[in-house]
Amino acid sequence: MTTSATAAPSDRPLPASPEQTAAEHARAMLEALGIPCTGESMHRTPERYVRAIAEMTRGLRLDPDRHLGVLFPAESTNQGIIAAVDVPFVALCEHHLLPFPGRATVAYLPAPGARIVGLSKLARVLQEYAARPQVQERIGEQTVAALDKNLDVRGAACVIRSRHACMTLRGVEAHGAAMLTTHLTGELETDPALRAQVLSYGPSEAV
Numbered sequence: 001m002t003t004s005a006t007a008a009p010s011d012r013p014l015p016a017s018p019e020q021t022a023a024e025h026a027r028a029m030l031e032a033l034g035i036p037c038t039g040e041s042m043h044r045t046p047e048r049y050v051r052a053i054a055e056m057t058r059g060l061r062l063d064p065d066r067h068l069g070v071l072f073p074a075e076s077t078n079q080g081i082i083a084a085v086d087v088p089f090v091a092l093c094e095h096h097l098l099p100f101p102g103r104a105t106v107a108y109l110p111a112p113g114a115r116i117v118g119l120s121k122l123a124r125v126l127q128e129y130a131a132r133p134q135v136q137e138r139i140g141e142q143t144v145a146a147l148d149k150n151l152d153v154r155g156a157a158c159v160i161r162s163r164h165a166c167m168t169l170r171g172v173e174a175h176g177a178a179m180l181t182t183h184l185t186g187e188l189e190t191d192p193a194l195r196a197q198v199l200s201y202g203p204s205e206a207v
C-alpha cells in the first residue's frame, strides 16, 4: 500500500494554487531563457510576474456589461452625445503578452427620452474589456457592442489611442508610434456632423 493511500487527509500536501503552479512554470521559463531567478532581488520575480499577468487579465473573470445595468432618467429630452474622454487603460497584447497602455473616448447618443448610464460606467466597461489578452481593435468593437446592446442608443463610439510595447520596444522598434482605432455605430457613423463631433473628442494622447 502506498503512503499516499494510507495518509490521513491532513497529512497530504495541499494542492498547489494556480498562482503557485504558474510561478513555478514562470521560473522554469525564465531559467530556460538564461535568466536565473536567484539573488535577493530576483528570487520572487516569478511570483511578481504571475501576479502582474493576473492583474492585467482580471477582466477574464468579470462581466463588463454589468456596469450598464443601472440606468437613470435623462435630465434633458434633447440629450446630445454623452462621452467619457481620455479614459486610461492597460491592455495585454494577446500576440506577445506585452502591455499596451492607452487612452480612449467612449461615447453614445441616447435615443430621445432614453434612460442614461453613469459616466464612470463607460470607463469601467472599456477598462474591463481591456484587462484580458486583447487586440486593440477588439476592445473598441466589444465596447460599442456593449453600449448598443445594453442602452437605448442612436449610436455608439469608441476611439482608442495606444502605444504597444511589442511595436515600440522590439521588432520594428517604431519608437513613439501610436496606434489609433475607431469604432462607430448608428448615427455616430452615418451622420457626418455627429461623426465629426464625436471624433473631435479625442483622445489626443496615447498615454
Ligand SMILES: [Zn+2]
Binding pocket: 093, 094, 095, 096, 097, 098, 164, 166, 167
Ligand atoms: Zn503584440
